[in-house]
Structure formats: C-alpha cells, structure tokens
Amino acid sequence: MTDQTATDRLRIAIIGSGPSGFYAADFLLKSEVSPTVHMFERLPTPYGLVRYGVAPDHAKIRNVINVYAKTAAHADFHFYGNVNIGYDITLEELRQHFDAIILAYGSSTDRHLNIPGEDLPRSYTATEFCAWYNGHPDYRDHNFDFSHETAVVIGQGNVAMDVTRILATPAEKLAATDMAVHAVEALKASKIKNIHCIGRRGPVQAAFTPKEIAELGAIEDCDVIVNPADLEIDEVSRAFLESGDRPSAKRNFDVLTEFAQREPTGASRRIYVRFFQSPVSINGEGMVESVTLVTNELTGEPGAERAVPTEQTETLPCGLFFRSVGYKGVPLPGAPFDEKRAIVPNEKGRVSPGLYTVGWIKNGPAGLIGTNKKDSEETVAQLLEDASSLAGAPHRENDHLNGLLADRGIRVVSYEDWLKIDTAEVERGKAAGKPRGNFTTVDEMLAVLD
Numbered sequence: 001m002t003d004q005t006a007t008d009r010l011r012i013a014i015i016g017s018g019p020s021g022f023y024a025a026d027f028l029l030k031s032e033v034s035p036t037v038h039m040f041e042r043l044p045t046p047y048g049l050v051r052y053g054v055a056p057d058h059a060k061i062r063n064v065i066n067v068y069a070k071t072a073a074h075a076d077f078h079f080y081g082n083v084n085i086g087y088d089i090t091l092e093e094l095r096q097h098f099d100a101i102i103l104a105y106g107s108s109t110d111r112h113l114n115i116p117g118e119d120l121p122r123s124y125t126a127t128e129f130c131a132w133y134n135g136h137p138d139y140r141d142h143n144f145d146f147s148h149e150t151a152v153v154i155g156q157g158n159v160a161m162d163v164t165r166i167l168a169t170p171a172e173k174l175a176a177t178d179m180a181v182h183a184v185e186a187l188k189a190s191k192i193k194n195i196h197c198i199g200r201r202g203p204v205q206a207a208f209t210p211k212e213i214a215e216l217g218a219i220e221d222c223d224v225i226v227n228p229a230d231l232e233i234d235e236v237s238r239a240f241l242e243s244g245d246r247p248s249a250k251r252n253f254d255v256l257t258e259f260a261q262r263e264p265t266g267a268s269r270r271i272y273v274r275f276f277q278s279p280v281s282i283n284g285e286g287m288v289e290s291v292t293l294v295t296n297e298l299t300g301e302p303g304a305e306r307a308v309p310t311e312q313t314e315t316l317p318c319g320l321f322f323r324s325v326g327y328k329g330v331p332l333p334g335a336p337f338d339e340k341r342a343i344v345p346n347e348k349g350r351v352s353p354g355l356y357t358v359g360w361i362k363n364g365p366a367g368l369i370g371t372n373k374k375d376s377e378e379t380v381a382q383l384l385e386d387a388s389s390l391a392g393a394p395h396r397e398n399d400h401l402n403g404l405l406a407d408r409g410i411r412v413v414s415y416e417d418w419l420k421i422d423t424a425e426v427e428r429g430k431a432a433g434k435p436r437g438n439f440t441t442v443d444e445m446l447a448v449l450d
C-alpha cells in the first residue's frame with residue numbers, strides 16, 4: 001500500500017465480472033500501484049460464464065468462484081452489479097470517473113452457419129440452450145421443444161459436448177445439480193433418443209478435450225456409437241497424431257477408438273459421434289424435419305487441415321437442430337470494435353492508453369477458464385506500463401458516480417448484496433435437494449434485497 005490518499009490513487013474500472021475481469025482485478029490489486037478497482041456487471045450476479053456457461057453437472061469447475069470471492073473481499077475492490085455499461089451509463093461517462101478502463105465483457109452471441117433453414121422453429125443455438133439451462137435471466141422465457149426423438153448437434157468443441165451430454169443425461173440426474181428448475185422440468189418430458197454430434201473435420205482435428213469426449217461414454221443408459229470407418233485417417237492426420245504436437249489429439253483418438261469397439265447395449269438413448277460432415281441446409285415445412293449434410297475431405301498441412309466438400313450428401317431426419325460453432329463478441333457502444341474478428345482491437349491488451357481489454361472480447365471466444373489468467377496478466381502489465389501517464393479522471397469520489405446511477409433509477413447491487421442473493425439461492429436449493437436454487441429473473445434477485 002502506498003501513502004496516497006484514496007482519491008489520488010489510480011481508479012480503474014473493469015467492465016464484466018467473468019474470469020478475465022476477476023483475474024485482471026486480482027493482478028491490479030496485488031500490483032505496486034495499489035489502485036482501487038471498480039467492477040461493473042450488467043447482471044446482479046457476478047462470475048459470467050462460470051455461472052451461465054459451465055454445465056451444471058460440472059460442479060467442481062464452478063469452485064473457481066472461491067478464488068474470485070477472495071479478490072472481491074479486498075478492501076479496494078468495489079462491485080457494481082446490475083449496471084449495463086453503454087446503456088445505463090456510457091463509456092464516456094465512465095471515463096470521467098476512472099483513470100483507466102478494462103473491457104472484460106466476453107462474447108455474448110454466437111456464429112451462424114449461414115445455411116437455408118437456420119431460423120426454422122426447433123433450430124436452436126448452443127448459446128441460448130446453455131444459458132437457458134443455467135437460468136440466465138435473458139433466456140428464462142425461451143422454449144425448447146424436446147418432443148422429437150432425434151437431435152442433431154453441429155460442432156465438436158467442448159460446448160457441443162456439453163449440449164450433447166445434457167440432452168443425453170437422464171433428467172433425474174440433472175435435477176440433483178444446480179440446473180435451473182424450468183430446464184429440468186422441460187428435459188424430464190424429453191422424448192429424445194438419438195443425438196448425432198457432427199464435426200466437419202476428422203477425429204484428429206476435433207476441438208473437444210479428452211475429458212469431455214470420454215464423459216459421453218459414461219452417461220447412464222446411453223450408448224455412444226462411433227463408426228470405425230471414421231477412424232481410418234489419412235497420412236497427414238496420422239503424421240500429426242504421431243508428432244505429439246497436440247497430445248490431447250492422441251488421447252481423444254484413443255477414447256474414440258474405445259467407443260468404436262463397443263457393442264450397443266440397447267440403452268434408451270444413443271449418441272452418434274460423426275466426422276467429416278457439414279450441414280448445407282436445414283429442411284422442413286414450418287419446423288425442422290431433417291438436415292442435409294455434405295461429406296468432406298481434408299486438405300492442407302498437418303495441424304492445419306481444412307474440410308473441403310465432396311459431391312456426396314445425406315439427408316438425416318431430425319426434429320431438433322443445435323448449432324455449436326462458436327461464440328461471438330458484440331460491440332460495446334463507444335468502444336472500438338473489429339467487426340471481422342468480432343473482438344476489441346488491441347495490442348497485448350492495450351486498446352489505447354487508458355483503455356484495455358481482457359478475456360474472450362480481447363482474443364475471441366476460445367480457451368478454458370484458466371487460460372484467462374495469463375492473458376489478464378499480459379493486459380495488466382500494459383496498463384501498469386502506462387500508469388504514470390494515465391490522465392486523472394475529474395470525478396474521483398464514488399459518491400458522484402453513485403449519485404448519477406441513482407438519478408437514473410439504477411439499483412446497484414454491491415458485492416455484499418450479491419452475498420445475500422447467494423445465501424438465498426443456497427437456502428432455496430437445500431429445500432429442493434439441490435446445491436443451490438438459482439433465481440432466474442432480475443426481479444427475483446432484487447426482491448431478496450429490497
């Protein structure tokens with residue numbers, strides 16, 4: 001701690017309370033400049049995708065919030081939940097109150113396939129499905145129709161694995177997790193029996209991690225089926241696999257090989273993990289009835305193979321379609337944005353002196369929670385390099401900002417407020433035999449406080 005008074009010290013705002021924002025806050029609070037850190041979050045609840053992305057049956061992964069809670073307990077950390085930056089207060093107004101701003105607002109939408117039929121009823125996105133089953137207030141009222149026996153999931157990253165696994169898992173199992181009650185109830189009525197999880201490239205190129213693909217093979221009352229022909233890989237893929245450049249590719253391949261050797265047991269549900277196919281159209285009269293897939297061949301160097309469509313197509317009957325081909329960042333009003341890459345343009349996290357970025361909106365939507373730690377460290381290093389020259393914001397008292405938000409009728413949720421919501425959710429959960437019973441509307445959350 002330096003001998004500066006509270007108002008002299010650097011005042012830094014972080015927009016977004018996901019992993020990247022919390023890691024940045026932690027590095028700042030431990031730095032020699034001892035700034036005050038003010039984190040803004042548009043929802044009353046902190047932790048971003050740790051709460052609203054990570055699958056409910058992966059409870060241990062969510063334990064990372066205990067690390068963030070320690071950061072939040074720091075005397076110089078201030079949380080402003082329920083404040084939507086760019087809407088409730090502009091970025092320019094924020095600049096009047098803070099010497100530096102870090103954009104940590106993540107990637108909230110998803111990529112399109114740009115094929116006919118993508119907007120048909122019962123064609124869904126992984127983004128909305130994952131947010132819905134985790135009780136995100138924006139998705140509370142979405143409806144998913146699970147009345148058909150066959151679902152297709154396009155994509156083979158870990159999010160696609162989550163979608164596939166949740167669709168295949170008996171709802172009674174999910175009821176014991178912190179999955180939102182509305183989702184458990186809808187999934188209890190699910191008629192889904194077949195889930196086709198389809199990737200455009202081969203088993204060596206798939207983006208899932210060994211743990212996530214292996215989990216598909218451990219789902220109760222579910223067979224996982226891999227066509228041995230899909231594992232007959234070309235020389236380029238074989239060379240990459242054996243090079244050891246990506247050890248997880250070899251482990252994935254071993255898991256898939258074991259799946260391919262399994263005999264179906266006649267379980268109630270079946271997951272088909274399929275490769276070398278891309279959707280070219282989603283078909284149906286008024287709703288999804290089938291998807292047309294084209295078979296691909298691989299071309300390119302080891303580790304950089306691309307899928308090239310052949311003439312061969314197949315039409316697969318299905319009643320639900322999920323695309324899981326990547327998240328996508330959106331612009332924040334007043335901040336620079338690279339439309340092509342859908343990120344905030346930056347150099348090692350520096351957008352311009354005084355404006356910085358971290359996490360998915362800095363790099364694009366890839367990487368695990370832990371990946372954000374090193375990345376936030378890089379950005380904080382840039383900010384600290386600039387520290388001595390950061391312009392002094394004119395309004396240095398928290399009261400000025402609080403007054404502005406109060407005048408606009410914004411009910412700011414402090415970290416202490418969040419802890420009350422947290423306690424109430426845990427209590428609700430106990431009553432229902434769940435680890436916690438998340439509120440799924442902002443009104444319910446605020447009702448705990450007022």
Ligand SMILES: Cc1cc2nc3c(=O)[nH]c(=O)nc-3n(C[C@H](O)[C@H](O)[C@H](O)COP(=O)(O)OP(=O)(O)OC[C@H]3O[C@@H](n4cnc5c(N)ncnc54)[C@H](O)[C@@H]3O)c2cc1C
Pocket residue numbers: 015016017018019020021040041042043046047048049050052053054055058061083084085086104105106107108130159162327332358359360361366367368369370372
């Ligand atoms: C479905 C899914 C499952 C995942 N599962 C795992 C997993 O099991 N294990 C793992 O390691 N990683 C997992 N990840 C990856 C991990 O969640 C990300 O690496 C991480 O959350 C990215 O952190 P972030 O801070 O950049 O963004 P986010 O976590 O998205 O946080 C951004 C925050 O900014 C807030 N925000 C947005 N706009 C504004 C605004 N205008 N004003 C104020 N606040 C705003 C958002 O509400 C959000 O809270 C998963 C990702 C997804 C999508």
